[in-house]
Amino acid sequence: MADSDLFERGLKKRRQVLGEKYVDANLAGSDDFMMTFQRAVTELAWGYAWSRPGLDQKTRSLLTLGILGGLGRFQELGIYINAALASGATVDEIKEALVQITVYCGTPAGRQAFLAAHDALKSHTD
Known part of the structure; x- marks a missing residue:
């Protein structure tokens, strides 16, 4: 799975779990430096771990x-x-x-x- 696919899947799950308002505020408040973290947490925690079956x-x-x-x-x-x-x-x-x-x-x-x-x-x- 491409990184962008993992990010998009993670973003969808993150918004579902934490709420669109909370997630969008976090993303909007992130400059280029902090987007590195936002991308990592969205892909790994939300796109991978939270989206797994089981x-x-x-x-x-x-x-x-x-x-x-x-x-x-x-x-x-x-x-x-x-x-x-x-x-x-x-x-x-x-x-x-x-x-x-x-x-x-x-x-x-x-x-x-x-x-x-x-x-x-x-x-x-x-």
Whole structure:
């Protein structure tokens, strides 16, 4: 598959998962230097990983919450809360993913993950 095909497939999936407004704002705010990153993440994460068969989007979303929480990427975790909801995950399923983060990554990571998720969920219902 040509790089441009991988980018286009990734861009479609990225917009589907994160929302057109969010993705388009990221792309519009990227100069030539930052477009190198945008292209890489769109092709690799979205065109390759998120577009693979084998796991549904909801499962990928919940796994991503666990990974981001475990790595301490709480600002990103907040973004992916909305993606998890859009993929069909329930608030209870998100809570359970956060419990796993708390148990396996420690209470400081769990607390920060719960706080980030709580903020994202509040803004989602406002």
